[in-house]
Each structure stands twice: as C-alpha cells, then as structure tokens.
Amino acid sequence: MQWYEDEGFWVDYAEVMFSAARRDRVAGIVAESPLFDLPSGTRVLDLCCGPALFAVPLAGRGCAVTGVDLSPAMLERARAACEAAGVEVRLVRADMLTHVEPGAYDVVLNVFTSFGYFPSPEDNVRVLRNAWESLAPGGRLVIDMMGKEVVAGWIGRPQLVELDDGYVVQRDTILDDWTRIRTDWTLVRGGTAREASITSYLYSAAELRAMFESAGFADVTCHGDFDLRPYDLGARRLIVRGTRPGGAEATR
Ligand SMILES: C[S@@+](CC[C@H](N)C(=O)[O-])C[C@H]1O[C@@H](n2cnc3c(N)ncnc32)[C@H](O)[C@@H]1O
Structure with a gap:
C-alpha cells in the first residue's frame, strides 16, 4: 500500500x-x-x-x-x-x-x-x-x-503543531537531489506516538x-x-x- x-x-x-x-x-x-x-x-x-x-x-x-x-x-x-x-x-x-x-x-x-x-x-x-x-x-x-523554491526557504527547520490534546512534529528530508521530499510526522497524544512518513515529488x-x-x-x-x-x-x-x-x- x-x-x-x-x-x-x-x-x-x-x-x-x-x-x-x-x-x-x-x-x-x-x-x-x-x-x-x-x-x-x-x-x-x-x-x-x-x-x-x-x-x-x-x-x-x-x-x-x-x-x-x-x-x-x-x-x-x-x-x-x-x-x-x-x-x-x-x-x-x-x-x-x-x-x-x-x-x-x-x-x-x-x-x-x-x-x-x-x-x-x-x-x-x-x-x-x-x-x-x-x-x-x-x-x-x-x-x-x-514549490521547491518555497521549501528551500524553510527546509531543515522541524515544525511543531500544538493540538488540544497533544502535538505533531513534522520533519522534512530532501531526496534524490531535490527531486522528492519525505516528511516524517510524529503525532503524540495521550502518551502514545504515531509515526507516519510521506514521500512526494517536489517541483x-x-x-x-x-x-x-x-x-x-x-x-x-x-x-x-x-x-x-x-x-x-x-x-x-x-x-x-x-x-x-x-x-x-x-x-x-
Ligand atoms: C493534502 S489533502 C488535501 C485535501 C483538500 N484538497 C484540501 O485542500 O483540504 C490530500 C487529499 O487527497 C486524497 N488523495 C490521496 N491520494 C489520492 C488519489 N490517488 N486519488 C484521489 N484522492 C487522493 C486524500 O484522501 C486527501 O483527502
């Protein structure tokens, strides 16, 4: 999948x-x-x-x-x-x-x-x-x-999003010489952490x-x-x- x-x-x-x-x-x-x-x-x-x-x-x-x-x-x-x-x-x-x-x-x-x-x-x-x-x-x-140029302005800075009952940390990694980007998400809520990783093209x-x-x-x-x-x-x-x-x- x-x-x-x-x-x-x-x-x-x-x-x-x-x-x-x-x-x-x-x-x-x-x-x-x-x-x-x-x-x-x-x-x-x-x-x-x-x-x-x-x-x-x-x-x-x-x-x-x-x-x-x-x-x-x-x-x-x-x-x-x-x-x-x-x-x-x-x-x-x-x-x-x-x-x-x-x-x-x-x-x-x-x-x-x-x-x-x-x-x-x-x-x-x-x-x-x-x-x-x-x-x-x-x-x-x-x-x-x-866009690739926009991402280049903030790449490398992990982002923290606070939720009512937890928080999300988002980290970006550039792949294949700026062809694609992987974003790793960690959702922390109620003492548990859920990891997700998404990879998509960056144009x-x-x-x-x-x-x-x-x-x-x-x-x-x-x-x-x-x-x-x-x-x-x-x-x-x-x-x-x-x-x-x-x-x-x-x-x-
Ligand atoms: C980042 S969200 C954006 C949703 C919406 N356009 C918005 O502005 O809030 C991407 C959406 O694409 C849907 N999606 C992912 N892959 C898809 C595919 N292959 N075909 C159709 N929808 C897809 C997801 O279920 C999700 O709802």
Missing part, C-alpha cells in the same frame, strides 16, 4: 491538515482570490477534495462542484460539511490516476499539495492529462502546492510549468499565492494554472 492510500494517515492527521482555523482561512481565500471569481454555474472539479474545505464555499458561491477523493473517510467528512453548510456537492470516490469525465468541467482544482504523490513520474503527468480531458475547451486547471515552478505544457495546457502561469502574486522571493506557495486550448476562458 502506498502512503496516500492509508486512510488512517488522513484520519489521524486531519486535525492538523483540516483544522477549523484552516477552514476559515480557505473560506476567506475563496471569497477574495481572483482564481475563484467564477460565474454562478461554473462546473468545478475539486480533485482530492478531502473534507470539502474548498468545495463548500465554492458551492456556496453558486458553482456546480464535484469533489473527488480516494478516501471514504474524507468523503464522509465532506458529506457532513456540505450538509452542515446547506450546500450541494456531488461527491465521488475515485483515484486521480484514473478519474476522467471528458469535457465535463470549466475548472479543475487540485489544492493544498495533493499532487506529485505517485512514485512514477509518468503517473503524475497522467493526472495532468486526465484533468485536461475532463476540462471543456477553454477550461482551466489550477494546482496549488509547496520547481519551471518544472511544473513544463509538465503542464507537455500535457497540452496553454497560457501556463505561475504564482506565489492565491492572491496571484508573482512566484518570486515573496512566494508562499506554488500555484500553476493553465488552459485547455480551444474555447472561451473560464476564469479571469
């Missing part, structure tokens, strides 16, 4: 990754980012939706949202979040490696470092090709992850842009955060977006 298929990992670390504070931040991002200034009725695929932190506010803005995730536990959390918020989101259990709905979407989102999980580089490119196929002509793919902006282009995307741009700041020394994340050629643009 690959680490990303381990449902226990997502459940155990949910409090760190999908906290109420992050949910509130995401609601602000969806309200303010030019990326999400989408006309009502825009068809959005939230690929690797997790507990619907983006899907809920997007549906609240009138988008027709489908959330895809591999984890039944995350989809159940997404369902509960949609119910609590009173919004409709179509939720589908599927693997991003194989999920394709030809021409069905105006926007495909893959956010919060949900990309680069597959050990084979070709499989990660395949996810981009799947997204291209699932987009209508003129539709856009947006990927948000930690520079130029590398991810080239992958978008090789998958057929045009007008590929790189940004340093959801406010679409440049990807430079002030970048906090790596956001890459590209358009499936052949139609009117879906977003500004």
Whole structure:
C-alpha cells in the first residue's frame, strides 16, 4: 500500500491538515482570490477534495462542484460539511490516476499539495492529462502546492503543531537531489506516538510549468499565492494554472 492510500494517515492527521482555523482561512481565500471569481454555474472539479474545505464555499458561491477523493473517510467528512453548510456537492470516490469525465468541467482544482504523490513520474503527468480531458475547451486547471523554491526557504527547520490534546512534529528530508521530499510526522497524544512518513515529488515552478505544457495546457502561469502574486522571493506557495486550448476562458 502506498502512503496516500492509508486512510488512517488522513484520519489521524486531519486535525492538523483540516483544522477549523484552516477552514476559515480557505473560506476567506475563496471569497477574495481572483482564481475563484467564477460565474454562478461554473462546473468545478475539486480533485482530492478531502473534507470539502474548498468545495463548500465554492458551492456556496453558486458553482456546480464535484469533489473527488480516494478516501471514504474524507468523503464522509465532506458529506457532513456540505450538509452542515446547506450546500450541494456531488461527491465521488475515485483515484486521480484514473478519474476522467471528458469535457465535463470549466475548472479543475487540485489544492493544498495533493499532487506529485505517485512514485512514477509518468503517473503524475497522467493526472495532468486526465484533468485536461475532463476540462471543456477553454477550461482551466489550477494546482496549488509547496514549490521547491518555497521549501528551500524553510527546509531543515522541524515544525511543531500544538493540538488540544497533544502535538505533531513534522520533519522534512530532501531526496534524490531535490527531486522528492519525505516528511516524517510524529503525532503524540495521550502518551502514545504515531509515526507516519510521506514521500512526494517536489517541483520547481519551471518544472511544473513544463509538465503542464507537455500535457497540452496553454497560457501556463505561475504564482506565489492565491492572491496571484508573482512566484518570486515573496512566494508562499506554488500555484500553476493553465488552459485547455480551444474555447472561451473560464476564469479571469
Ligand atoms: C493534502 S489533502 C488535501 C485535501 C483538500 N484538497 C484540501 O485542500 O483540504 C490530500 C487529499 O487527497 C486524497 N488523495 C490521496 N491520494 C489520492 C488519489 N490517488 N486519488 C484521489 N484522492 C487522493 C486524500 O484522501 C486527501 O483527502
């Protein structure tokens, strides 16, 4: 089993990754980012939706949202979040490696470092090709992850996240000459420690842009955060977006 298929990992670390504070931040991002200034009725695929932190506010803005995730536990959390918020989101259990709905979407989102999980580089490119196929002509793919240059700014500093009843220590190790990153997590709670280790690809902006282009995307741009700041020394994340050629643009 690959680490990303381990449902226990997502459940155990949910409090760190999908906290109420992050949910509130995401609601602000969806309200303010030019990326999400989408006309009502825009068809959005939230690929690797997790507990619907983006899907809920997007549906609240009138988008027709489908959330895809591999984890039944995350989809159940997404369902509960949609119910609590009173919004409709179509939720589908599927693997991003194989999920394709030809021409069905105006926007495909893959956010919060949900990309680069597959050990084979070709499989990660395949996810981009799947997204291209699932987009209508003129539709856009947006990927948000930690860029190589951003990670280089804080690598080597272990991070400590305090929880109500414990804490998490996160340590990063760079592998294969900056090709991949392994993050070791230790969750200490109630006198027990739970270890997890995740390894994923780390891309520079130029590398991810080239992958978008090789998958057929045009007008590929790189940004340093959801406010679409440049990807430079002030970048906090790596956001890459590209358009499936052949139609009117879906977003500004
Ligand atoms: C880091 S979380 C991000 C979730 C969400 N995008 C967010 O912003 O909170 C990654 C999500 O990807 C899902 N996932 C992992 N591997 C997957 C795969 N091969 N196909 C679909 N979903 C996957 C996990 O279950 C998890 O919910």
